[in-house]
Amino acid sequence: MHLHKYERIWLMFGGASLVVFLAVIGITAFFMGDQPPSGAFCAPVFANADTVDPEKVTETPPFNEPGIKKVGENQYVVTMVAYSFGFQPSNIEIPAGAEVYFQVTSKDVVHGFEIPGTNVNMMITPGYVNTIRYTFDEPGNYLILCNEYCGVGHQFMSTTVEVK
Amino acid sequence: MAQTGLEQKKLVQDQQEKTEQQMALKGTLASVMILGALIVISWFAMFALFMSRQ
Amino acid sequence: MNTRKSVLDVRDANLSMAHMYAGYAAVFIGAIAGLLQGLVRGGLIELPAGIGYYQLLTAHGILLALVFTTYFIIGFFFSGMSKNMGSLYDGPRKAGWAGFYIMTAGVILTTIMVLLNEGTVLYTFYAPLQASPYFYIGLTLVVVGSWISGYAMFGQLYKWKKENRGKVSPLFSYLAVVTMLLWQIATLGVAATVLFQFIPWSFGWVEKIDVLLSRTLFWYFGHPLVYFWLLPAYVGWYVIIPKIIGGKIFSDSLARLAFILFLIFSMPVGFHHQLLEPGISPFWKYLQVVLTFMVIIPSLMTAFAMFATFETAGRMKGSTGLFGWFKKLPWSDVRFFAPMMGMLIFIPGGIGGIVNASHQINQMVHNTLFITGHFHLTVATTVVVSFFGFTYWLVPVLTGRKLTAKMNKLGIVQTLLWIVGMLIMSTAMHTVGLLGSPRRTAFTTYQDHPDAVMWMPYHVVMAIGGVILFIAAMLMIYNFIYLAFFAPRGVEEYPMGEVANEAEKTPMILENWKIWIGVSAALILIAYTVPLIGIIENSPPGSPPYRFW
Numbered sequence: 112m113h114l115h116k117y118e119r120i121w122l123m124f125g126g127a128s129l130v131v132f133l134a135v136i137g138i139t140a141f142f143m144g145d146q147p148p149s150g151a152f153c154a155p156v157f158a159n160a161d162t163v164d165p166e167k168v169t170e171t172p173p174f175n176e177p178g179i180k181k182v183g184e185n186q187y188v189v190t191m192v193a194y195s196f197g198f199q200p201s202n203i204e205i206p207a208g209a210e211v212y213f214q215v216t217s218k219d220v221v222h223g224f225e226i227p228g229t230n231v232n233m234m235i236t237p238g239y240v241n242t243i244r245y246t247f248d249e250p251g252n253y254l255i256l257c258n259e260y261c262g263v264g265h266q267f268m269s270t271t272v273e274v275k
Numbered sequence: 276m277a278q279t280g281l282e283q284k285k286l287v288q289d290q291q292e293k294t295e296q297q298m299a300l301k302g303t304l305a306s307v308m309i310l311g312a313l314i315v316i317s318w319f320a321m322f323a324l325f326m327s328r329q
Numbered sequence: 330m331n332t333r334k335s336v337l338d339v340r341d342a343n344l345s346m347a348h349m350y351a352g353y354a355a356v357f358i359g360a361i362a363g364l365l366q367g368l369v370r371g372g373l374i375e376l377p378a379g380i381g382y383y384q385l386l387t388a389h390g391i392l393l394a395l396v397f398t399t400y401f402i403i404g405f406f407f408s409g410m411s412k413n414m415g416s417l418y419d420g421p422r423k424a425g426w427a428g429f430y431i432m433t434a435g436v437i438l439t440t441i442m443v444l445l446n447e448g449t450v451l452y453t454f455y456a457p458l459q460a461s462p463y464f465y466i467g468l469t470l471v472v473v474g475s476w477i478s479g480y481a482m483f484g485q486l487y488k489w490k491k492e493n494r495g496k497v498s499p500l501f502s503y504l505a506v507v508t509m510l511l512w513q514i515a516t517l518g519v520a521a522t523v524l525f526q527f528i529p530w531s532f533g534w535v536e537k538i539d540v541l542l543s544r545t546l547f548w549y550f551g552h553p554l555v556y557f558w559l560l561p562a563y564v565g566w567y568v569i570i571p572k573i574i575g576g577k578i579f580s581d582s583l584a585r586l587a588f589i590l591f592l593i594f595s596m597p598v599g600f601h602h603q604l605l606e607p608g609i610s611p612f613w614k615y616l617q618v619v620l621t622f623m624v625i626i627p628s629l630m631t632a633f634a635m636f637a638t639f640e641t642a643g644r645m646k647g648s649t650g651l652f653g654w655f656k657k658l659p660w661s662d663v664r665f666f667a668p669m670m671g672m673l674i675f676i677p678g679g680i681g682g683i684v685n686a687s688h689q690i691n692q693m694v695h696n697t698l699f700i701t702g703h704f705h706l707t708v709a710t711t712v713v714v715s716f717f718g719f720t721y722w723l724v725p726v727l728t729g730r731k732l733t734a735k736m737n738k739l740g741i742v743q744t745l746l747w748i749v750g751m752l753i754m755s756t757a758m759h760t761v762g763l764l765g766s767p768r769r770t771a772f773t774t775y776q777d778h779p780d781a782v783m784w785m786p787y788h789v790v791m792a793i794g795g796v797i798l799f800i801a802a803m804l805m806i807y808n809f810i811y812l813a814f815f816a817p818r819g820v821e822e823y824p825m826g827e828v829a830n831e832a833e834k835t836p837m838i839l840e841n842w843k844i845w846i847g848v849s850a851a852l853i854l855i856a857y858t859v860p861l862i863g864i865i866e867n868s869p870p871g872s873p874p875y876r877f878w
Contacts, residue, residue, distance in 0.1 A: 112582045112836055117304040118633050124308070125629040128315050129622045135322060136688045137615060145329060147614065147689045150607035161607065162869035195877045220875050221455050221540065223696050227765020227780045230328045230692040232605060237457060237540055238869030239607035254778045258696035258767035260451050262458070262877025263381060266773035299644060302651045303636040310632060314680050321684045324763070325693050 148233035148243045151214070165237035168192055168218040179203055182212075191215040193222040193235045196264035198255060204273045207250045214242045222268070223258035234259065247274040336726055336823045341411035344425050346727040346813075348404025349720070351433055352397045353809045358440075359392030360802035367754070367795025371788045372772050382771040383449050383878060390452035391443065394558075394708060396436050399471065401716050402561045403428070403478045406505040408723060409564070410482060412823045413499035414489050421481040421488075428478030435470025438463055449878040451769065453547065454527070456538045459874035462531040465523050472516050479509035497835045500581055501568045501825060507588040508560040510842070514596060514849060515553030522546035530874065537871030541608045541864050548599035549857065556595040556624075558708050560588065562715035563631055565668055568826045569719065570635075573664045576642025577829035579634045585839045587627035587634075593849050594624035597856030604691040608867070613860040614688065620856060621686045628679060635672060641829065663740030664732075664824065667718025670748050671711040678706035681759070696769075698791075699762025702755040710751045714744060717805055722821055724812040731819035732812065739808055746801035754794025761787035 114122075139145045151161045168174045173190045177199045180188045187209055192199045194217065205211060215224055215235050222235040226245070233241045247253070257268035337345075362385040368374040369382050376382060407425055411417045417425070441463075442448040448464030486498055486506050498506075522543045530538045567584040571577055578584065600617035603609060643654020659665045681703040685694055694700060721740045725732045732740075762768070766784040775781040838844065 112586065113580075114583075115300060115637070117300050118583075118630070118637075121304065121307045121311070121633050122626070122629060124311050125314075126626065128311060128318075129625060132318055132683070132687060133619055133622055136618070136690065139326075140611065140615065140689055145689045146611040147604045147692060148607070149605075149609060149611050149614065162867060164870045165872050166870070195875070220458050220872075220877065221544075223767070225696070225765065225767065228328070230325060230689075232692045232695050232697075234603075234606040234695075236544070236607055237872045239541065241605075241607040252778070254765075254775055254780045256765075256767060256775060258770070259455075260383065260386075260769045262875075263383065263449075264877070265383070265769075266771040269775045269778070271778070300637050300640055302640045302643075302654055303633060305651055306636045307629075307633050310676060313676065314683065317680045318683060318687070321690060321693070322687075325690045328693065 148241050151240050151242055161240055162238055163216055163240060165216075165218060168216055173214070174216055179205070183210075186210045186212075188212045188214060191224075193217045193224065193257065193268075195219050195222075195262045196257070196268040198224075198257075198268070198270045201270040202273070203270075204275065205247055207274050208246070208248055209274075210244065210246045212242060212244050214240055216240045220261050221259050222261050223256075225256055225258045226253050226272070227256065229253075232258070247272070250274045336820060337408060337411050338416040340422060341407060341417045342727040342729075344417070344422060344429070345404040345408040345411075346724070347426075347429055348400040348407070349724060349727065349809075349813070351429075351436070352400030352404065353806060355392040355396040355400065355436070356802060357806050359389050359397065360799055360806075362386075362389040362392070363802075364795055364799040367792045367799075369772055370770075371792030371795075372785065373789070373792055381446065381449060381878065383451065383769075384443065384446055386769060387449050387451050388440070388443050391439060393713075395452060395471065398558045398708075398712065398716075399432070399475055401720075402508070402557070403475065405561055405564075405716075405719060405723065406482060406509070407478075408727065408823075409501040409568075409825070410485055410505060412825055413502045414485065417481075417485055418488050421485040424477055424481035424484065428474045428476070428481060430474070431477060432471050432474030435467045435472075435474060437467075438470065439467030442467060446878070453551070455547075456527070456530075456540050456543045457872035457875050458878075459531055459876055462528055465527045465531055469520070469523055469528070472520060476513065476516070479513055482506055482509050497837070498840060500578065500584060500828070501564060503585055503840075504560070504564045504567065504588050507585075507592050508557065508564070510846070511553055511560070511592050511595060512557045514592075514846075514853075515550050515557065518546045518549030518599075519551075537873055539865075539868050539871050541606070541868065542861075544603060544606070545599065545609075545861065545864060548602040549596070549853075550599070551602055552598050552621075553595040555704075555708065556591055558712045560591060562668070562671060562712045563587075565715055565719050566631070566635060566672065569824050570665065570668055571638050571642070571826035572824035573662065574639065574642045574659055576638055576645065578826045579637045579641065579829060581828045582835045582839065583630060583634060585835065587630045589839060589845055590627040590630075591624065592845055593852060594620060594627075596849055597852045598624060598686075600856075600860075601686040601691070604688060605695050608864055609860055610863070613856075617856055618686060618688045620852070622683075625679075625683065628675075661737075661741065663721050663737050663744060664718060666741055667721070667744040668715040670744055671713075671715040671718065674706050674714070674748070674751070675711040678703065678711055682707065694762060696767055697762035698758040698766045698768050701768045702758030702762055705751060705755050705758065710747070710755075714747055717744065717747070720805075720809060721812070722824060724809060725816055725819075725821035726823050728813055728816075729818055729820070730812060730816035731821055733816060736808060736811060736816065739804070743801055743804045743808060746797055746804065750794045750797030750799075750801055752794075754791050754798065757787045757790040757794065761791075 217235045217237045225232045253272040447461035450458045450460045598621040600614045601621045640654045643657035646657045648654040648657045
């Protein structure tokens, strides 16, 4: 099969660009820790397992006691349960500059967990625990919302983080 | 036989080179390169936005 | 009927046209749903009691993304194969009708379930939200019908090859068959989850469902699905456009090679829709991201082939300079103009796709309106406007009528309206998506949270774009009806392109289906075996059904 010289140049340029993109995201993901949320992988202070019986969430530690726990110098773990149509605990408060680990599961359907304007965005699948880390440098009121359709009240499913 | 085969092959090659010259595709190369530049610029802009939010 | 002249076997034209009627009926209802959604989200109207926003959203997604596309693709392919080979054989034609009726039964069943509010689960129907079993059965029939139509096309090519030993298959037919083959392999995933998980679970035969497994099987299907939409547009670009602009097909073999690359690489990439999900390790996600990037290559090849076709045709007409050919293109011919607009829109559409698939960068856009903006460029513009562009000559061909000068003008207006409406809507979606506004969400200000209040003007702009799009869709329906029933009788050309360089023979290896199916299967196994075993072995107890609507 014959490729025109210019097409070879183009495909080499295009291919090289793609390799560069892959290298950039690969290196930042695997060597600098910017991995997409994939379960309990990110939390250094995590509870028991990656999975939980979705019908026994309220009885299973740590989700039997949703809330904020201080685990280090300005370092917190927020244990959260998502449900149609809300998050528990709701309207949490955190000091500015705090490094926060969110560990979240769902007790019913699939939900999303997103803080607009940040990279905090992950899927909450029933049966699984998902985790994400974020440092709240700027004080203010942050919105947490569900970005996966979860029923007729999906648009009401939100809460806030007050960073002081 | 082998020689004629070889000659034929050369003939085909010559023809191909000729058609390649006839097919002036400079505009095509320029167009795809503009496209390539757009891809690279946009991707790095989005990557920069991502890093600024990390 | 005797006065009807056609460049196609009338029996094949009728089969193809049946798909067009069904497809455009879906556009009509789907566009109404789209308009209402846009207005609700923009806060401009409230729905009367009894109709839900998410119900409309389900109808919009199913009717436009699944139903219109599938009907159009199958109808378009049957017409081209008939043109390529003189006529369809009796067997394939009968199978084509069987496929059509089964699909239509499925569409009607699913639509009824959605209208009855028994299937408000959106077109991705994520478990453990549970619709009526008949919703899933309807969708199953749609897929089964499309399978039978696919077999019809395989049978057609097989029989033609037998009668034309040693000959290379005609390009259109080859590309159509690769697309339908891709569809067969892709739909195995959704068939598995619907038949073995959703249907038994929705009938109550089993109590629980493995949510992650169902999502993984769905997305194994969900990404090649978008290539099933895109490739028929590419068929038109590669084979039809050269004829319309008075040029030749740039390279027969490279077109075939591009399609083979799509067949191989569009399958093992579903994790890039699950990048933010628990239960799949980052390593396997990244591996599929790499494979996703491989599937960009054939699109880069296509970009080159398109520009080369344009430039060569322009130079044949005497253009000079670097970009002189650009002016030689038949901009006032809707048969060219519409697909060309589709191609141009694929530039931002494709770039957005690369961003979305970029592993952790997905966190910035996942499930925001950025994604909605993205696929309204790719599917709802690049693909759909190309299909509209094909409709302007295909429907007259099928009904034995002419595309008149006036209809050509109206077609250009219709295309421009669509493009303008979409640019307005999609730009607002991309922007507000980066600001965090979620997709698939009814009107809300999140208790007047300042972040969300800031999104409201963008949502209004989206609604304005949506209104323009609705007008463009209704104009398309008018144009379709005119071309189908009222345009003057005559013989419209079926613009089937010819190959430029006859000297270069098409390598027969491209017709060796065993090799390509084998390579495709191998890549699927590499990308999915280990993570799938992990998903099944580590699976938590399943989920019972929920119905939160």
